[in-house]
Amino acid sequence: MKNTAWGSVAIVLAVILGAGPILAQSTAETPKASTPATALALAAHMSDPVKRATADHSKFEILKQDFKSGPEVTAACLSCHTEASNQVMHSIHWKWEYENPKTTQVLGKSKVLNSFCGNVASNETRCTSCHAGYGWTDVRAPMPDQPDRVDCLVCHDKSGQYTKQDNLSGNPPLEPVAAKAKTITGADAWAVNLAKAALSVGPPPGRENCGSCHFYGGGGDNVKHGDLSSALIDPTPHVDVHMSKDGANFTCASCHVSDKHIFTGSRLNTNVTDPHADRKPGEARDVATCSSCHSDQPHSKVSVVGRKLNDHTDRVACQTCHIPDFAKGGVATKTLWDWSTAGQLKDGKPYSEEDFTQSNGKQLHTYLSTKGNFAWGENVVPHYEWFDGTVRYTLPGETIDPSKTVTINSVEGSATDPKSRIFPFKLMEGRQAYDSKLNTLAYNHVYGPETDTALWTNFDWSKSIKAGMEYAGQPYSGEFGFVDTYMYWPITHMVAPSNEALKCESCHAVDGRMANLAGIYLPGSGPGIGGKLGLVLFLMTALGVGGHGMLRLIRGRKHGGADHG
Amino acid sequence: MAERFVKVYTRFNRIWHWSQVASIFLLLFTGARMMGMHQIGPFGLAVTVHTLVALALLLLWAFATFWLFTTEAWKQFIPTQNGLRQVIRFYVWGVFRGEPHPYRKQYQRRHNPLQLLSYLALKLVLFPAIWMTGLAYLTYGFWGHLDTSAVWLTVIANLHTIAAFAIASFVVVHVYLLTIGHGFREHVRPMITGFEKVDVSPEAEAYFAAEKPERLKV
Numbered sequence: 001m002k003n004t005a006w007g008s009v010a011i012v013l014a015v016i017l018g019a020g021p022i023l024a025q026s027t028a029e030t031p032k033a034s035t036p037a038t039a040l041a042l043a044a045h046m047s048d049p050v051k052r053a054t055a056d057h058s059k060f061e062i063l064k065q066d067f068k069s070g071p072e073v074t075a076a077c078l079s080c081h082t083e084a085s086n087q088v089m090h091s092i093h094w095k096w097e098y099e100n101p102k103t104t105q106v107l108g109k110s111k112v113l114n115s116f117c118g119n120v121a122s123n124e125t126r127c128t129s130c131h132a133g134y135g136w137t138d139v140r141a142p143m144p145d146q147p148d149r150v151d152c153l154v155c156h157d158k159s160g161q162y163t164k165q166d167n168l169s170g171n172p173p174l175e176p177v178a179a180k181a182k183t184i185t186g187a188d189a190w191a192v193n194l195a196k197a198a199l200s201v202g203p204p205p206g207r208e209n210c211g212s213c214h215f216y217g218g219g220g221d222n223v224k225h226g227d228l229s230s231a232l233i234d235p236t237p238h239v240d241v242h243m244s245k246d247g248a249n250f251t252c253a254s255c256h257v258s259d260k261h262i263f264t265g266s267r268l269n270t271n272v273t274d275p276h277a278d279r280k281p282g283e284a285r286d287v288a289t290c291s292s293c294h295s296d297q298p299h300s301k302v303s304v305v306g307r308k309l310n311d312h313t314d315r316v317a318c319q320t321c322h323i324p325d326f327a328k329g330g331v332a333t334k335t336l337w338d339w340s341t342a343g344q345l346k347d348g349k350p351y352s353e354e355d356f357t358q359s360n361g362k363q364l365h366t367y368l369s370t371k372g373n374f375a376w377g378e379n380v381v382p383h384y385e386w387f388d389g390t391v392r393y394t395l396p397g398e399t400i401d402p403s404k405t406v407t408i409n410s411v412e413g414s415a416t417d418p419k420s421r422i423f424p425f426k427l428m429e430g431r432q433a434y435d436s437k438l439n440t441l442a443y444n445h446v447y448g449p450e451t452d453t454a455l456w457t458n459f460d461w462s463k464s465i466k467a468g469m470e471y472a473g474q475p476y477s478g479e480f481g482f483v484d485t486y487m488y489w490p491i492t493h494m495v496a497p498s499n500e501a502l503k504c505e506s507c508h509a510v511d512g513r514m515a516n517l518a519g520i521y522l523p524g525s526g527p528g529i530g531g532k533l534g535l536v537l538f539l540m541t542a543l544g545v546g547g548h549g550m551l552r553l554i555r556g557r558k559h560g561g562a563d564h565g
Numbered sequence: 566m567a568e569r570f571v572k573v574y575t576r577f578n579r580i581w582h583w584s585q586v587a588s589i590f591l592l593l594f595t596g597a598r599m600m601g602m603h604q605i606g607p608f609g610l611a612v613t614v615h616t617l618v619a620l621a622l623l624l625l626w627a628f629a630t631f632w633l634f635t636t637e638a639w640k641q642f643i644p645t646q647n648g649l650r651q652v653i654r655f656y657v658w659g660v661f662r663g664e665p666h667p668y669r670k671q672y673q674r675r676h677n678p679l680q681l682l683s684y685l686a687l688k689l690v691l692f693p694a695i696w697m698t699g700l701a702y703l704t705y706g707f708w709g710h711l712d713t714s715a716v717w718l719t720v721i722a723n724l725h726t727i728a729a730f731a732i733a734s735f736v737v738v739h740v741y742l743l744t745i746g747h748g749f750r751e752h753v754r755p756m757i758t759g760f761e762k763v764d765v766s767p768e769a770e771a772y773f774a775a776e777k778p779e780r781l782k783v
Contacts, residue, residue, distance in 0.1 A: 303613070304613040304617060305609045305612055311705045311706045314714075315715075416713075418712055503607070503608070503609070504609045505604075505607065508608050509601060509608075520718075521719040521722050523722065524599055524600065527602075527726075528719070528722070528726070530723025530726035531600055531730075533730075534730025534733075537731060537734055538733050541734035541737050542734075545737055548656075549744070552661060555662065556661075
């Protein structure tokens with residue numbers, strides 16, 4: 001009893017002593033509670049220019065603080081936007097978890113393995129640098145229900161100087177910035193001014209906001225998607241006719257409309273057709289597909305070719321013809337990643353090779369001791385598959401067949417399914433670690449400057465995989481190998497102007513772009529059964545006529561050339 | 566019976582014939598382009614030409630059918646076995662021995678029985694096959710939503726192709742047969758001028774002289 005009581009006193013004392021300075025500080029800096037009168041002083045008058053937004057965040061006293069951390073800013077946001085964090089915390093941006101209703105697979109960054117850096121688990125501080133929250137250091141457990149840990153600024157900053165450091169679990173680089181620190185875009189980190197960022201909030205999220213994470217997935221510009229790169233910040237119409245200033249000047253959110261902070265468009269469960277086809281183009285809808293605006297009969301109805309093209313839309317996705325190639329605008333994408341060669345050292349030191357020259361002259365890594373071999377591609381011709389929008393992953397623990405190329409994610413669909421379309425993909429080739437006894441894909445622990453197991457610091461695969469598997473709670477035999485993998489990335493951005501769309505003969509030709517697809521009649525890809533039979537008939541007729549004629553000639557000579565009759 | 570130069574092919578008849586020649590040639594050429602048998606011209610242009618020419622030809626066929634039935638021209642196509650055997654025998658035997666063609670062309674019967682059967686088959690089987698499959702193909706937009714449309718499209722397209730090759734084969738034989746008998750030029754000329762030497766009875770000659778002098782070349 002006595003001990004418990006003294007214990008309680010100690011805790012209370014500790015709390016008071018510990019929290020004292022913070023309490024004192026916050027009373028000193030929290031702006032005066034706004035009364036209706038003080039608030040009215042901020043209101044614009046008729047003499048002021050009329051603004052689009054109904055709130056000017058640069059006027060809010062609560063944002064004029066010397067913020068010491070991201071969560072402090074979020075707390076200020078929440079004082080007005082009381083429901084915002086809760087909305088975000090229900091989104092995939094926060095959860096990194098998504099249950100696919102079609103396959104019931106539980107997907108999302110915190111659950112799947114991919115053919116880039118592999119897995120988030122055990123590499124958190126690096127990977128969660130792009131999480132829409134602060135301080136997710138262990139993805140084995142969901143992010144806690146703490147509203148102030150939502151990162152409002154990464155999406156809503158308009159000052160252009162807010163960023164996240166690449167190894168602080170989503171936190172921004174603040175004074176003092178560590179030496180050699182990098183931002184999530186790979187730039188040298190700077191100290192972010194949180195107040196400046198908070199006061200800049202207002203206009204809808206721009207392409208810089210979304211792009212700061214989505215353009216740099218996989219560890220660099222355009223590495224992962226192929227159709228999402230910094231080239232979309234200011235693209236020419238050739239690169240992206242929708243996002244170009246000389247085109248429709250769209251931002252990401254023009255198509256990826258949101259409701260309660262949840263955005264449409266998903267490569268885990270893709271809309272290859274418009275589920276609201278009954279609604280007219282331009283009508284409000286909560287889904288982003290091409291036909292949401294363009295309808296499924298977008299070509300000229302008065303030209304023969306236009307009408308024929310409209311006949312294609314029930315089998316061919318718009319993207320197939322209108323994104324003839326991706327990784328445009330001078331930013332290459334990674335097309336192959338061979339992890340099996342990682343860990344090689346020269347004179348005991350890691351080294352790199354740069355054998356790919358990007359069209360802007362930049363040399364890109366083709367070997368890194370930390371990551372293995374890469375191949376890159378610019379203006380890449382997509383790979384085409386039937387796709388009904390369903391993506392099925394090979395999840396951790398699932399048995400694989402290492403004698404074949406393992407599909408990290410396979411796409412479903414077929415020629416006989418009216419809901420399937422021929423769709424373009426970036427086909428990522430990989431060679432990844434797996435448990436060669438249990439035949440399961442392996443987790444690898446790559447990032448951890450302070451651990452003695454991380455691959456990127458210790459260059460020892462056996463330690464890296466063992467640590468990764470243990471961390472993820474996966475059974476591991478202790479034996480590993482490397483297996484060839486494919487990963488499918490739907491291509492839907494970088495739509496070209498209409499005059500650059502594929503021509504008929506891009507597909508309607510022998511060995512055209514659809515050569516790997518079965519189940520559809522494709523004129524021009526070689527004579528079918530009808531063509532072959534017809535050709536035989538024609539040749540037999542020609543032979544018969546030729547034979548008849550020859551015989552007439554021969555006989556005619558014999559009969560003095562008279563076949564007159 | 567005397568041989569006279571009679572206008573066997575009326576103007577509409579000749580326009581009909583040469584329009585078919587031109588359109589069938591264009592259709593075969595553009596169809597072959599779409600099939601990938603040659604690469605001359607863009608695929609899209611081939612589609613456009615093929616479609617428009619086919620629609621024009623269908624319209625012409627509609628007029629021709631109307632014309633056949635409103636004039637007496639349809640009677641030309643009533644099949645007969647009379648003399649068929651002799652004509653077949655001529656093509657497989659007699660032609661090699663310098664025998665004369667057994668058929669004597671008449672004003673009311675300008676085709677020999679074998680020719681007649683071929684044309685009838687063309688009109689009743691091949692042409693309907695090509696335009697029915699062609700129209701079905703062209704109107705894919707109306708039935709493409711069916712679950713089995715991919716299979717149907719394959720079937721229709723293949724039938725269309727076979728029919729097309731059959732028509733091409735007809736053209737080859739048709740042109741070849743012009744070389745038999747009086748010779749190619751002699752056989753083509755009537756389809757240009759309209760006049761051909763046929764057997765005319767004295768009664769018919771009298772009728773032409775009295776009622777249709779323009780049909781008789783003296």
